Amino acid sequence: MTKIRVHEYAKKVSKSSKEVIEELKKLNITVSNHMSMLEGDAVSKLDSVFNKGTQAQAKQETKEKKQATPNAQKSQTKEQNRPQKKSPNQTNNEQRQSPQSNGEKPKNKGNHNKNMDHNNKNQTNNNNNRNNNKGGFNQRKKPGIHGGKRRQPKHQQPQTPVTPKELPEKITFYESLSVAELAKKLHREPSEIIKKLFMLGVMATINQELDKDAIELICADYGVEVEEEVRVDITDLDAYFEQNEENEQSMEERPPVVTIMGHVDHGKTTLLDSIRHTKVTAGEAGGITQHIGAYQVDINGKKITFLDTPGHAAFTTMRARGASITDLAIIVVAADDGVMPQTVEAINHAKAAEVPIIVAVNKMDKPSANPDRVMQELTEHGLVPEDWGGDTIFVPISALKGEGIDTLLEMILLVSEVAELKANPNRSAIGTVIEAQLDKGRGSVATLLVQDGTLRVGDPIVVGHAYGRVRAMVNDIGRRVKEAGPATPVEITGINEVPQAGDRFVVFEDEKTARQVGESRAMTAIQASRSEKQRVTLDNLFEQMSQGDVKELNIIVKADVQGTVEAMAASLMKIDVEGVNVKIIHTGAGAITESDISLAAASNAIVIGFNVRPDTNAKRAAEAEGVDIRLHRIIYKVIEEIEAAMKGMLDPEYEEKIIGQAEVRQTIKVSKVGTIAGSYVTEGKVTRDSGVRVIRDGIVVFEGELDSLKRFKDDAKEVAKGYECGMTIKNFNDIKEGDIIEAFIMEEIKR
Numbered sequence: 195m196t197k198i199r200v201h202e203y204a205k206k207v208s209k210s211s212k213e214v215i216e217e218l219k220k221l222n223i224t225v226s227n228h229m230s231m232l233e234g235d236a237v238s239k240l241d242s243v244f245n246k247g248t249q250a251q252a253k254q255e256t257k258e259k260k261q262a263t264p265n266a267q268k269s270q271t272k273e274q275n276r277p278q279k280k281s282p283n284q285t286n287n288e289q290r291q292s293p294q295s296n297g298e299k300p301k302n303k304g305n306h307n308k309n310m311d312h313n314n315k316n317q318t319n320n321n322n323n324r325n326n327n328k329g330g331f332n333q334r335k336k337p338g339i340h341g342g343k344r345r346q347p348k349h350q351q352p353q354t355p356v357t358p359k360e361l362p363e364k365i366t367f368y369e370s371l372s373v374a375e376l377a378k379k380l381h382r383e384p385s386e387i388i389k390k391l392f393m394l395g396v397m398a399t400i401n402q403e404l405d406k407d408a409i410e411l412i413c414a415d416y417g418v419e420v421e422e423e424v425r426v427d428i429t430d431l432d433a434y435f436e437q438n439e440e441n442e443q444s445m446e447e448r449p450p451v452v453t454i455m456g457h458v459d460h461g462k463t464t465l466l467d468s469i470r471h472t473k474v475t476a477g478e479a480g481g482i483t484q485h486i487g488a489y490q491v492d493i494n495g496k497k498i499t500f501l502d503t504p505g506h507a508a509f510t511t512m513r514a515r516g517a518s519i520t521d522l523a524i525i526v527v528a529a530d531d532g533v534m535p536q537t538v539e540a541i542n543h544a545k546a547a548e549v550p551i552i553v554a555v556n557k558m559d560k561p562s563a564n565p566d567r568v569m570q571e572l573t574e575h576g577l578v579p580e581d582w583g584g585d586t587i588f589v590p591i592s593a594l595k596g597e598g599i600d601t602l603l604e605m606i607l608l609v610s611e612v613a614e615l616k617a618n619p620n621r622s623a624i625g626t627v628i629e630a631q632l633d634k635g636r637g638s639v640a641t642l643l644v645q646d647g648t649l650r651v652g653d654p655i656v657v658g659h660a661y662g663r664v665r666a667m668v669n670d671i672g673r674r675v676k677e678a679g680p681a682t683p684v685e686i687t688g689i690n691e692v693p694q695a696g697d698r699f700v701v702f703e704d705e706k707t708a709r710q711v712g713e714s715r716a717m718t719a720i721q722a723s724r725s726e727k728q729r730v731t732l733d734n735l736f737e738q739m740s741q742g743d744v745k746e747l748n749i750i751v752k753a754d755v756q757g758t759v760e761a762m763a764a765s766l767m768k769i770d771v772e773g774v775n776v777k778i779i780h781t782g783a784g785a786i787t788e789s790d791i792s793l794a795a796a797s798n799a800i801v802i803g804f805n806v807r808p809d810t811n812a813k814r815a816a817e818a819e820g821v822d823i824r825l826h827r828i829i830y831k832v833i834e835e836i837e838a839a840m841k842g843m844l845d846p847e848y849e850e851k852i853i854g855q856a857e858v859r860q861t862i863k864v865s866k867v868g869t870i871a872g873s874y875v876t877e878g879k880v881t882r883d884s885g886v887r888v889i890r891d892g893i894v895v896f897e898g899e900l901d902s903l904k905r906f907k908d909d910a911k912e913v914a915k916g917y918e919c920g921m922t923i924k925n926f927n928d929i930k931e932g933d934i935i936e937a938f939i940m941e942e943i944k945r
């Protein structure tokens with residue numbers, strides 16, 4: 195309910211404040227003075243006491259204002275003439291609300307703003323509100339400069355009440371609406387909605403959020419249709435990949451995307467090279483040197499796209515990503531070596547990605563080749579050859595000699611035909627980043643695999659959280675191209691940042707949207723990394739508490755090329771120094787940025803830059819925050835340095851070192867002091883802070899520390915060989931002539 199001050203009310207009913215206060219007293223409502231706020235029910239009670247026509251008077255006044263402006267009057271008349279959908283109690287409500295309009299204005303304004311915020315996301319709502327607001331504004335603002343705040347004129351003439359605004363046909367909402375928002379949409383006063391809710395047994399305040407059910411109930415009561423909006427988050431790139439209800443007719447066959455995986459040295463690179471050399475036409479051979487992480491071959495007019503993912507273990511992450519954009523996996527197994535750990539890993543990657551597998555049994559030219567053994571071993575991993583009743587295709591090859599390659603390619607085409615791989619070349623492109631790097635001359639360079647649609651030069655694009663316009667495109671053989679269809683790998687320039695391998699890209703209608711999406715994604719990423727770094731700190735705390743004294747070295751790795759980043763990260767993870775865990779909290783290709791530094795500062799990490807430099811802001815931030823940046827050009831130097839740093843981090847380990855020996859020649863008992871051993875240093879030295887052992891007949895009878903060390907009467911720091919001294923030993927007085935005192939220190943050992 196809305197509130198009104200005593201004096202305002204008094205003015206409204208053309209009474210003095212005193213009279214109103216008197217009346218309130220009679221109603222048992224205590225107010226302190228004319229400035230006291232009256233609650234809605236107090237107002238109602240007063241209404242019933244004072245002239246019931248008050249509301250009408252108030253309306254009349256509004257009407258007067260309107261008449262002052264011809265436009266407003268026109269619209270008013272129009273509205274009055276319009277057919278109205280009314281609930282039976284509507285007029286009453288309207289009457290009751292009007293006098294409160296003064297008091298309610300600030301609130302309405304607030305709600306209006308809130309609504310506008312809400313509606314920024316929502317075009318439909320916007321329209322509703324715009325209409326609504328227009329009416330409201332004209333009615334209120336036109337009469338005076340101060341519009342809503344204008345005081346009521348003293349002399350009021352009775353006039354007919356204003357009919358409420360027409361109900362909308364339909365309203366839309368997203369997730370929920372507050373009472374005020376719903377009221378606005380329905381062109382009704384919030385109090386009316388609150389009353390209805392009350393009738394339905396719901397006690398609500400003006401700012402209360404109403405759920406779908408409540409909104410529907412209220413709207414049903416008014417006979418207004420409701421629709422819940424489903425909003426598409428345009429910044430969610432993954433969502434574009436899920437919209438797969440494409441028109442069958444627009445779908446066309448597309449080349450399969452193939453990844454070659456296998457154990458180290460089983461011949462992946464040789465196979466990729468062999469395929470490339472046999473199948474790329476002679477004319478294009480000159481361009482073969484170009485390496486963009488993927489290439490296409492043409493077999494009798496049918497294309498196959500190979501992802502050229504490096505086979506080293508350091509690239510496991512990328513390979514795992516590679517498998518998820520892959521239609522088909524070739525598992526290379528050397529016939530002379532058989533199934534190895536990484537063979538199994540590769541099989542698991544492919545299985546996890548639900549990608550069909552073709553086994554290439556390589557090195558068949560070797561005398562020691564034993565394909566049967568390979569088949570046998572693979573059977574244990576669920577890959578049963580067709581000959582043995584299974585459904586896995588095995589192709590014996592020699593990558594080195596180029597034998598069996600044609601059969602392998604045929605099999606790839608066969609399997610992909612069965613898979614019916616299709617895409618729509620006429621839509622805007624979506625796909626994934628295969629590799630990305632910072633190029634000195636060209637800026638951010640990304641190799642993309644177009645997965646659906648056609649990518650064109652000039653397309654506004656969002657890649658991960660980078661954005662821009664495709665400036666230039668180069669295909670797998672280094673030729674400039676203007677467009678790239680489904681399953682085609684291309685290298686593009688023109689985006690503002692270096693994305694990560696595995697990031698997705700989406701082409702947008704216009705550059706503005708692309709920019710918005712890109713920026714919003716970058717912001718979200720920063721926020722995510724910020725909250726993550728907080729989590730890291732908490733995690734550390736927990737880990738340290740639960741694991742005892744385990745220390746962690748947090749590292750951020752930045753390098754010029756994503757591949758190097760991953761290789762470095764993998765090598766760093768391998769550093770094995772007892773008691774310290776390496777934790778790579780962030781990696782990326784490109785210069786060291788301010789956000790890297792703030793992440794490092796917050797998580798107490800060091801930043802390693804490989805072939806990259808911090809930008810000016812990052813440098814400044816690093817100095818301010820005291821973040822350690824290590825710049826390198828050689829991988830093993832990085833590892834060496836980190837290892838050293840990690841050793842410095844460890845709690846020092848100590849080793850005992852004997853520094854000298856003394857012989858006890860005389861003992862003197864002094865009360866309160868104990869036994870003083872008059873000794874002669876025979877070897878090395880004895881220091882005041884050294885530990886001592888008392889050795890009698892070759893047996894250690896006591897181990898402890900010195901209490902005092904004196905040369906004659908004076909305290910000595912150390913006494914060297916050939917000198918006499920007096921010593922007392924802490925908590926040991928049973929010292930005898932002839933005892934040997936061995937002095938030792940604990941020395942920190944370097945690891």
Ligand SMILES: Nc1nc2c(ncn2[C@@H]2O[C@H](COP(=O)(O)OP(=O)(O)OP(=O)(O)O)[C@@H](O)[C@H]2O)c(=O)[nH]1
Nearest residue numbers: 458459460461462463464505506556557592593594
């Ligand atoms: N005899 C013979 N040797 C082969 C064949 N294929 C590859 N090799 C040799 O095997 C070794 C490893 O081959 P790569 O192609 O480098 O193996 P890879 O799987 O790519 O190895 P990584 O990249 O280290 O994982 C090389 O010396 C090749 O020449 C083959 O069919 N026959």
